[in-house]
Amino acid sequence: MVGVDFGTLSGRAVVVRVADGAELGSAVHEYAHGVIERTLPDSDVRLGPDWALQSPQDWIDVLRVAVPQAVAASGVSPEQVIGIGTDFTACTVLPATADGTPLCFETPSRPHAWPKLWKHHAAQPHADRINQVAARRGEAWLPRYGGKISSEWEFAKALQVLEEDPEVYARAERWIEAADWIVWQLCGVESRNICTAGYKGIFQDGSYPPRDYLAELNPDFVDFPGKLATGQVGDTFGGVRLAPLGGSAGTLSATAAAWTGLPEGITVAVGNVDAHVTAAAADAVRPGQMVAIMGTSTCHIMPSDQLAEVPGMCGVVRDGIVPGLWGYEAGQSAVGDIFAWFVDTFVPASYHEQAGEMGMHAYLTSLAAEQPVGRHGLIALDWFGGNRSVLVDHNLSGVIVGQTLATKPEDVYRALVESTAYGARMIVETFEKSGVPVEEFVVAGGLLKNPFLMQVYADVLRRPLSVIGSEQGPALGSAIHAAVAAGAYADIEQAAAVMGRRTEAAYVPDPARADAYDRLYAEYRALHDHFGDGRLLHRLRAIRNEA
Template sequence: MRKKYVIGLDFGSLSARGVLVALNNGKILTEAVTAYKRGILSATDVGSKELPPDTVLVDAMDYWYALRQLTGKLIEQSGVDPKEIGAMGIDFTASTVLPVDRNLIPLSEKAEYRWHFHAYTKLWKHHSASPWAEQLTELLKKYDRELLAVYGNRISAECLIPKVLEIFEKDRKVYDGAAYFLEAADWLLCKLTGKQIRSASFALCKGLWREKQGYPEAGLFAEIAPELENIPEQKLGAKNALYIYPWEKAGTLTEEAAEELKLCADTIVTGAQMDAHAGLPALGITDAGKVLLVVGTSTGIIFQGKSRKEIQGLCSIADYCDLPELIGYAAGQASTGDCLEWFIKNSVPGYCQEQAREAGKDIFSWLSEQAEKLKPGQNGLLALDWWNGNRSCLADQELSGLILGLGLETRPEEIYRALLEACAFGVKRIFKEVEQYGIPLKEIHACGGITQKNPLFMQIYADVTGKKIIVHRCEQAPALGMAIYAAAALPSVKGGYGSGAEEGPQTEAVRHAALSAASANMQSRDFEVYTPQEEYHRVYESMGEEFDRLYDYFGMENHVMKKLKQRQW
């Protein structure tokens, strides 16, 4: 039976989103959003008086409940016959990691582990694993510099294995009780298909895995502790797992999963993709030279190259992690929307809230209106956007935010604008680092909730970087991207864009052609272009020089931020 529709699902930090999409033209028939049931957990939620700094925990069952809700809503709202849905794809934050038993039950669901906070799912921005990330960095300098270069020469606490090592050191009962430590995306795929699936993109970019070499050699792990020598086989399931790319079929739904999701058991499930990367095909990015900015709680900066360059401080540099035949480069900022939300919650006085209410506006819109009245440099402020550490290109979670130039006359909207500018300067610094390696960044495509809601922010991006910013109005670009990946995995004989054969080897060229065709027919075509204002760009060029001085001084020359962080408790 030829299928007519595919589903794309996007699991973010605080909520999940889904779209039901027509295979022939990419029309989104309906979409759904659901907030997670429990959200980020407090110390009391996990039986603790307090949690260590930078600990960010969630309940894995939030994801399963959200998945069921989303597919149910999509079917109900659209009235589509589930038999007409051919495939589904999911994206996820990374690395969001959980320990499970052999039956894929999260340890946090078992009574004996309920008050062990390390049994809960560690969200991607759980940065208390930084010491173990540093340890891995030093060991890879000794054992495998080539692998270290894949991660910009520094392993991040946002990767999978540092989080696992933290559990080994801090709660041996949880470590010993876990059959597997899984990416949350892979946990869902295993439950959906009944197979031991590992998403190749996650493993390449966050898991220290390479397609030909596998994981680092046993000696590296044994140097940390003898019990860790065989950790890839014993705790990551490396020996029996299938590593699947997002444009490939991972399996079909089990009967049980199909019943829970209100779908059919012949529905194809693809390999998962990282959330910041998932929007590529949705915005028509299937070749080198184009950049994807995904602006949300954090910012993902994704671009492709035809050759490999070792760029210091990138999150990952991996073959085929995003698109067949291309080298995928990933960078980013650890705090964008989170930084702005922190400011709103903690530093905006009551009179601003009152004036916003009187104007019938939310506080973000009101502050943006006030900030737009200011010219570049008028506030006398300059900030570093490191509220959650620096992801690129310093790759240092021990760094912290900074605002320079505060005075008794400083107003909230001036600080707000300085934070917007700091985020834009951070993006420009990443572009600068990349372009000096000869990688052209010709087109900048932006998506994400903030890009829709904050025109001032997007104009500041253009003015600071000196580049046109193409802002796509597709509110669910990552979810649409996963629907397009699913369409590429669905064979053409069933209505998709894949090769006629469901199984068997395919060349990367064939896969690239399938994904390119799916993207060409299904991508979002609704966008707005922000063009740099030359007068403002000149001012920002001068301010950017001062930003770079602050960046270098606090990021590399002076360790006061790290010393303060170490005193935190």
């Protein structure tokens, strides 16, 4: 099987043996355009604050470059590959024509014609209105999203396009998640997966929000669900099937076979989200197993056999992680991005000289790890990319309290690490207070390579951390889904048990440090509640945007 993970800055492919999940070869392709945040490619057209776009050409190049390289590295003959699965960041969404052509290919000078990356937060005012109107009307779907729809999701981003560039909105015959668009390119058949439709597209209990609600947002928004073209699972709406996870979307087309070097006609799995497929890679697809995929941001996903309303969650969707269970999602908008921002912006040159070949993150980590808990005297709020859960407000911003003239870079670095752990504890506690127990906390993603950070999380959470057994969690998870789609396994649970892996209780909390962190977490909660109303932070952001 081949699994392809489309990330924020790069795409990676892995070749996996169906019999045991062994990873035989992998390759990474860095996106030529990366994250488009300031100006459009090959243009002087500037973007506004909080914009984040991507180029579909980068995604196609992953298929052309990374997949053949991974197969070559594996020593496996292309003819031995029986299926391919893919996953994507979400909500990464694009406007396209009815045949799937991205509008940015036709009008590259129009910012709203480009795909909006998951961390495009410029639609926050539109999300605010979506939530205000829904709350006033008592829309039944709103509690399924913790009481608030994020500015990262499909409806807020589409409403922004409608109201800021109605011509692009009118030309967009499809508003489609990149997770589904890439599958369309692979097999030539348009489909929509139940995961992104539910979590990112407000599709609940077989329908979208009602027309009169959409009309109240904007009269021209009333037919927006027609651009999503999804209906009941297995049924069609607008001629497009809403497909269950682990299902087959079709077979590899001749065009995609030429791109990838794989045989035409092999199975193409239904699209999915990077975080959600990772649960299978960690063999964490049973109720109560929360998987935190920790990278530039963190997504927390967990299957459950019960439905509850969890304040500030990203969503709960039936069959959203594995068929037959409710799937919960929450998240933190920035984690690794916070550490990278600090290192890139605020560390003095003398530290870079001292770090040498060790690298700045490793050097700061080594200095921070020498401190006892609380020595730096700081508390930070992890809102440098806004707050995804539990406040669902991307106009919030980061806060650091307690700095003095004696504060050093390693102090701030440790406080930022701890702040993300406090944010994760807030999420776990919110789930458990809502009657959804977290039985096991499983970590995946690039940040698990930092043992100090993992130990901080174990101490702050006061619980053991299990860790995934693969450095390519999403790509492995996509390969597992492809194995199910190709018929090698009966369902995702069976495939995950054989092909997925994790180490239980790899990090265990230290009681003394955990007690010390309890005191600091109480201060974090106080700071969280004080600034969480957004009044001060919103005013500052408005002043910045005006300037």
